[in-house]
Amino acid sequence: xxxxxxxxxxxxxxxxxxGPSSQQQLTAxxxxxxxxxxxxxxxxxxxxxxxxxxxxxMNLGEIGAFxxxxxxSGALTQPVRPVVALxxxxxxxxxxxxxxxxxxxxxxxxxxxxxxxxxGIKTRTExxxxxxxxxxxxxxxxxxxxxxxxxxxxxxxxxxxxxRVNVQVRYxxxxxxxxxxxxxxxxxxxxxxxxxGRGAAELAExxxxxxxxxxxxxxxx
Amino acid sequence: xxxxxxxxxxxYLGYDGDPVPGCPDTIEEGAAAYKKTAxxxxxxxxxxxxxxxxxxxxxxxxxxxxREDSDQVRAGMSExxxxxxxxxxxxxxxxxxxxxxxxxxxxxxADAIEAKRRxxxxxEEVQAQRRAMLSFEADQRIRAVEQAQMATTRANAANxxxxxxxxxxxxAIAQRDEAGDQAAQRIETGDELCALQDSWQDxxxxxxxxxxxxxxxxxxxxxxxxxDVGKFVWEHIDEISLALDVIAITxxxxxxxxxxxxxxxxxxKGVGLLIAGFKAAQxxxxxxxxxxSSVGVYQDAQNGEGGKVAVGVIAIAATSFLAFxxxxxxxxxxxxxxxxxxxxxxxxxxxxxxxxxxxxTTLAAEHSFRAQFGPKVAIDxxxxxxxxxxxxxxxxxxxxxxxPRRVEPCLTN
Numbered sequence: 001x002x003x004x005x006x007x008x009x010x011x012x013x014x015x016x017x018x019g020p021s022s023q024q025q026l027t028a029x030x031x032x033x034x035x036x037x038x039x040x041x042x043x044x045x046x047x048x049x050x051x052x053x054x055x056x057x058m059n060l061g062e063i064g065a066f067x068x069x070x071x072x073s074g075a076l077t078q079p080v081r082p083v084v085a086l087x088x089x090x091x092x093x094x095x096x097x098x099x100x101x102x103x104x105x106x107x108x109x110x111x112x113x114x115x116x117x118x119x120g121i122k123t124r125t126e127x128x129x130x131x132x133x134x135x136x137x138x139x140x141x142x143x144x145x146x147x148x149x150x151x152x153x154x155x156x157x158x159x160x161x162x163x164r165v166n167v168q169v170r171y172x173x174x175x176x177x178x179x180x181x182x183x184x185x186x187x188x189x190x191x192x193x194x195x196x197g198r199g200a201a202e203l204a205e206x207x208x209x210x211x212x213x214x215x216x217x218x219x220x221x
Numbered sequence: 222x223x224x225x226x227x228x229x230x231x232x233y234l235g236y237d238g239d240p241v242p243g244c245p246d247t248i249e250e251g252a253a254a255y256k257k258t259a260x261x262x263x264x265x266x267x268x269x270x271x272x273x274x275x276x277x278x279x280x281x282x283x284x285x286x287x288r289e290d291s292d293q294v295r296a297g298m299s300e301x302x303x304x305x306x307x308x309x310x311x312x313x314x315x316x317x318x319x320x321x322x323x324x325x326x327x328x329x330x331a332d333a334i335e336a337k338r339r340x341x342x343x344x345e346e347v348q349a350q351r352r353a354m355l356s357f358e359a360d361q362r363i364r365a366v367e368q369a370q371m372a373t374t375r376a377n378a379a380n381x382x383x384x385x386x387x388x389x390x391x392x393a394i395a396q397r398d399e400a401g402d403q404a405a406q407r408i409e410t411g412d413e414l415c416a417l418q419d420s421w422q423d424x425x426x427x428x429x430x431x432x433x434x435x436x437x438x439x440x441x442x443x444x445x446x447x448x449d450v451g452k453f454v455w456e457h458i459d460e461i462s463l464a465l466d467v468i469a470i471t472x473x474x475x476x477x478x479x480x481x482x483x484x485x486x487x488x489x490k491g492v493g494l495l496i497a498g499f500k501a502a503q504x505x506x507x508x509x510x511x512x513x514s515s516v517g518v519y520q521d522a523q524n525g526e527g528g529k530v531a532v533g534v535i536a537i538a539a540t541s542f543l544a545f546x547x548x549x550x551x552x553x554x555x556x557x558x559x560x561x562x563x564x565x566x567x568x569x570x571x572x573x574x575x576x577x578x579x580x581x582t583t584l585a586a587e588h589s590f591r592a593q594f595g596p597k598v599a600i601d602x603x604x605x606x607x608x609x610x611x612x613x614x615x616x617x618x619x620x621x622x623x624x625p626r627r628v629e630p631c632l633t634n
Contacts, residue, residue, distance in 0.1 A: 033465075037472070045468060052464040056457060063453045070461070076469040083462045085454060129463065136467035141475050150479040158474045164466065168455055186454045190466045 002181045002217035005088075010211060012073035018061040018085075022068075026053055032072035044147055045076075048140070060085055079200040080189045082208060087184040089174075096174050096182035103172055113173060113212075120173025120212075124205070129166035129190055134159055163193035167201055171212045181217035229330045234337065234387070240394050241327075245320035249313075318400030326393035333386030336379045343376035 009015050014029030016022050027050065034046045057068060069084040089096045100121045103110050113120035138159050145152035167189055174182030187208050191201040224232045226239040350369035354362050 041472070045472070049464070049468055053461060056461045056464065060454075060457045060461075063457060065454070065457075068458075068461070070465070075465060076472060078469075081462065081465045081469070083458050083465070085458045087454070129459075132463055133466055133470065136463060137471050137474060140467055140471035144471060144475045144479070148475075148479050150475075152478070154478045155474045158477065162470065166459060166462070168459070170451065186451075186458055188455065188458050188462045190462055 002175075002178060002219055004218045005183065005215065006218055007211070007215040010069070010071075010207075012071060013069055014072035016057060016068040016070070018057060018065045018068055022057050022061070023054070026050065026057060029053075029070065029072040033075045036074060036077060040148070041144075044144070048143075079197065080191050080204040082187050082189040082204050084185060084187045084208070087186070089172075089179075089182045089184055096172075096179055099172055099182075099184075103170070113171065119175075120171060122172075122209075123170045124167065126165050126167045128193075129164045130162060130193070133164040133190065134162050137162065163197075164190050165193045165197070165201070166190045167205065169205060169208055171208075173212070173215075175217065178217070183215055185212060185215075227327055229327060229334070231330070234330060234333050234390075240390060241319070241323045241397050243319050243323070245316045245323070249316040314403065315400050319397055322393040322397035322400070325396070326390045329386045329389035329393065333383050333390065336382035336386055340376050340379035340383055343372045343379055346372035347376060 012032075014025065014032065016025045016029060030046050030050045030053065033049060034042045037045055060068060065085040065087055067086040069086070071078060071081050075081050089099060100119060103121050103123060109123045109125055110121050113122050141155050141159065142152045144150075145155075169187045171185040171187075172182075185208075189201065189204055191197040191204075224230065224238045226242065229239070231238050231240065347369050350365045350372060353365035354369070356362050356365065
């Protein structure tokens with residue numbers, strides 16, 4: 001029976017164990033995110049990011065995620081930033097295949113994945129997140145303006161021009177008959193509602209599709 | 222067979238046990254379950270059709286195959302529906318037939334028991350009167366003869382009733398057997414109609430279809446649970462994504478008003494320009510190219526050209542990640558057609574690995590599961606990828622399933 005889950009970590013991405021050790025890893029991830037920022041902004045942004053992510057990662061642990069993957073190096077200068085949460089289905093309680101059925105029956109976007117030796121399903125949904133992003137950006141620009149002493153009102157037009165789409169991709173896959181060899185992957189990212197934004201989003205999704213294919217279950221050596 | 226059932230001692234009547242055993246309620250429940258299964262299979266077939274038809278974005282060979290064979294898949298599903306419908310019909314008729322046969326047999330058994338009791342009683346009476354015939358008194362002898370004659374008549378009548386009851390039991394058994402034969406024939410016919418292909422795609426589809434079919438109350442609870450869990454998860458990770466988006470966009474906007482933040486803004490603009498190069502038409506063309514290559518590789522694999530397959534997979538994996546780099550298409554033409562692990566290929570692969578590490582992880586995943594590539598190629602590929610991973614500092618994360626919260630040491634540089 002396989003007793004280890006293995007996958008490749010994407011270069012430049014942070015892998016955060018959702019749990020007691022997440023603090024240290026989160027600090028390192030945030031440091032990598034702000035590394036390329038101007039020194040004047042680094043500590044302010046890093047403080048804001050850490051405070052927000054800390055609570056969110058804790059919440060994620062409470063609902064059963066065991067790992068969070070997110071781009072760290074250069075994340076703030078990329079057009080898309082997929083956030084990936086990994087969940088191990090509770091094979092003792094439910095047959096993981098039932099989950100495939102459940103997902104297939106509950107989500108019209110569901111389609112079977114081509115994963116050799118495994119059975120899997122993928123869903124994809126998207127929704128407009130423009131309002132939430134505009135609201136957040138407005139607040140943060142105001143905070144930065146106060147910190148650095150510039151006029152925030154000049155940014156109002158840029159904020160008003162913002163468009164954003166949120167994409168949610170879910171993969172649920174594993175080996176039928178091996179209840180320990182199943183994984184649920186939840187990934188989400190936002191992109192501009194433009195052709196360029198959509199192009200970047202498609203590339204990000206292709207990246208996730210291929211990353212999922214690197215997941216394997218092995219016996220401990 | 223139970224010697225005593227429904228208060229009837231069948232051994233008393235000369236049977237090993239209940240000659241018409243079974244629980245019609247259970248059979249009728251089974252019939253209802255088969256009917257539900259057939260109905261759910263129809264729904265499953267429709268769901269599968271939707272799933273198969275909704276895979277335009279998937280370019281993998283196996284999904285193409287499913288799509289190409291979708292008519293066959295649907296036909297297979299219809300046959301499954303037919304099988305379960307036949308099973309339902311068979312059990313639907315058999316349940317009442319069994320109940321009727323049991324009722325008849327039990328009523329006849331009750332009559333037989335009563336007849337046998339009377340027969341025994343009258344036979345005993347005859348014996349008693351025969352003993353009375355030995356009396357010295359003439360009157361008593363005459364009365365005993367008369368009583369014995371009457372008792373014999375009653376015994377014969379009881380015996381006739383007993384035989385009639387046995388005949389009714391035998392008729393009930395025959396009716397049960399006939400109904401059973403008809404049910405079995407229907408089920409066998411249904412099974413013969415359902416000769417699904419034994420390919421992994423079909424098995425996977427059947428797993429899904431049968432799972433859909435078996436979605437009872439528990440299954441519906443699972444569906445609801447999945448939906449609920451999904452909502453929770455999306456809420457939380459969407460917040461993380463939103464937080465990162467907001468900070469990144471804030472930086473780019475604030476930089477316009479506050480020049481010291483311009484470095485971040487320029488970086489965003491630079492990436493934006495890079496992405497601007499990937500117009501939709503180019504992307505579509507690239508995806509189409511990947512699809513064609515995938516089919517080619519699959520065909521190579523079918524033809525047993527494992528060595529070329531390994532190289533081909535690198536090419537495909539790298540192609541799909543060209544968009545993430547500035548390498549261009551040259552490496553693809555360099556490595557295509559060359560033998561696995563020759564010097565030039567290895568050098569190119571190493572170069573590609575540095576810029577496209579995920580390409581090689583995809584390769585590894587392919588080879589670990591695609592038996593048709595052959596064990597030699599798979600082992601070589603895995604070994605090579607592992608070496609490259611270590612050389613180039615890629616991280617192979619291991620996660621112990623026995624202790625989900627613990628992280629195993631990684632295979633790293």
